[in-house]
Amino acid sequence: MFDRDSKTIQAMAPLLQRVLIVDPQVANAKLLGELMRSMVRCQVWAAATSAKALKLAGAVGPDLMFVELAGEGLDGVDFTRRLRRSTLACRDAPVIMVSGQATAAAILAARDAGVHEFIRKPFTVKDLTRRLEAVTLHPRDWIEAVDYVGPDRRRFNSGDYAGPLKRRSDAPPALEAARTAQALKILRSAIGAVERDPAQALRAMQTQLRDLRKAAAQAGDMRLTTAVIEFARHVEAIEHGGGAQRGDLERKAAALLAYLPREDQSPQAA
Numbered sequence: 001m002f003d004r005d006s007k008t009i010q011a012m013a014p015l016l017q018r019v020l021i022v023d024p025q026v027a028n029a030k031l032l033g034e035l036m037r038s039m040v041r042c043q044v045w046a047a048a049t050s051a052k053a054l055k056l057a058g059a060v061g062p063d064l065m066f067v068e069l070a071g072e073g074l075d076g077v078d079f080t081r082r083l084r085r086s087t088l089a090c091r092d093a094p095v096i097m098v099s100g101q102a103t104a105a106a107i108l109a110a111r112d113a114g115v116h117e118f119i120r121k122p123f124t125v126k127d128l129t130r131r132l133e134a135v136t137l138h139p140r141d142w143i144e145a146v147d148y149v150g151p152d153r154r155r156f157n158s159g160d161y162a163g164p165l166k167r168r169s170d171a172p173p174a175l176e177a178a179r180t181a182q183a184l185k186i187l188r189s190a191i192g193a194v195e196r197d198p199a200q201a202l203r204a205m206q207t208q209l210r211d212l213r214k215a216a217a218q219a220g221d222m223r224l225t226t227a228v229i230e231f232a233r234h235v236e237a238i239e240h241g242g243g244a245q246r247g248d249l250e251r252k253a254a255a256l257l258a259y260l261p262r263e264d265q266s267p268q269a270a
Contacts, residue, residue, distance in 0.1 A: 005126075008133055013040040015136040020062035021046045022053040022079060023098070024071035032066060032098075035128065049073035054082065061090045064135065067115075069099035069106055077113045084114040084149040085200060091149075092142055094135035114150025116140070141179075144207035145186045146193040146200050180215045183208040184260045191249045198244050205235050212256070227256040 019042050023029040026048070033044035045060055047053035050073065057065070065083075067076040080095050094117070097110040102120035110118050117131040140151040190204035209232045216224035234252045238244045 005129060008129065008137070009039055012132055012136045013042075016040050016042050016064055016132065018042065018060055018062045018064075019044045020053065020057055020060065020065045022048075022050070022065060022074065022076070023068040024048045024074050025068070028068070035125070039125075039129075039132075050075060050079040050082070053079060054086070054088070057083065057090050057093075058088050061088075062093055063090075064132075065090075065093060065095045066098055067095055069097055069101065069110070077109045077115075080110070080113040080115050080150075094151075096131050096135065111153055112148065114148070116151050142207075143186075144204050146190050146197055146204050149200070176215065176218070180212065180259070181261055183211045183215070184257060187212075187253065188257055188260070191246060191253060194244045194246050194249060202235065202239055202244065206232075206239075209235065224256075224259060227259070231256050 016036070019033070019036050021029045021032055021044065023032070023046065026046070029046040029048075033046065036042055036044060043060075045056055045062070047056045053065075053067075053074075067079055068074060069076045076097055076099075080097070083091055083095070085091075095115045096117045096119055097115045098119055098121060099106060100121040102118065107118050116135045119127060119131050143150060143152055187205055187208040190201040190208070194201040209228055213225065213228045213232070216222075216228055231253050234249070238249075
């Protein structure tokens with residue numbers, strides 16, 4: 001068992017070079033930092049408030065963040081949500097929420113904010129290793145929508161699942177079709193939100209278009225590829241100051257959204 005854990009930690013180490021701990025309790029942050037340094041060779045930074053943590057995250061670009069659920073000057077759920085919707089380079093870095101009060105409501109709130117894993121205090125080295133393994137060696141698909149930004153919530157398990165995790169590369173055709181449909185639904189939702197939240201709507205559209213272009217190439221579907229390219233050009237023009245109008249976007253995306261499964265054709269099906 002020890003040999004297996006050592007190999008796992010060795011595999012994770014390159015992905016844990018920079019660690020940010022967000023916790024108002026200095027002693028807790030120091031203890032966790034020392035634990036991380038005992039496991040892997042890494043640099044550790046600490047911040048006591050959300051404002052300081054976001055500023056520090058932008059400066060150091062952490063590979064991993066531990067965030068306390070709540071404390072003076074800190075709302076871990078709000079911090080995670082702001083991080084995910086920011087323009088920071090580390091906005092998609094794994095976040096592990098830490099709390100001594102792991103209620104169902106707290107876990108769901110953390111999941112919906114874009115947290116990767118949730119760990120309850122006090123925890124053992126084995127508990128921590130399982131969470132670290134989940135966020136480094138078994139990464140989840142990234143969801144870039146309007147109302148949610150973060151890892152795929154359907155695979156959120158707080159590190160308790162120890163079975164095999166599917167990769168995009170070995171997904172069966174049915175799963176690839178489901179992912180294409182999801183990308184199209186998110187794209188449609190983003191178009192609908194472009195006047196309410198233009199910055200995130202455009203970012204969501206760009207992400208889905210990249211995924212759809214890959215899907216079209218893998219399927220050898222030239223019609224889908226063409227529809228993606230044409231709509232991507234329109235989105236790019238908007239990004240460079242063209243202005244975003246929902247009606248215009250809906251018309252430009254019609255050929256692309258026609259690829260939605262029949263049962264998802266109506267907006268209410270999103």
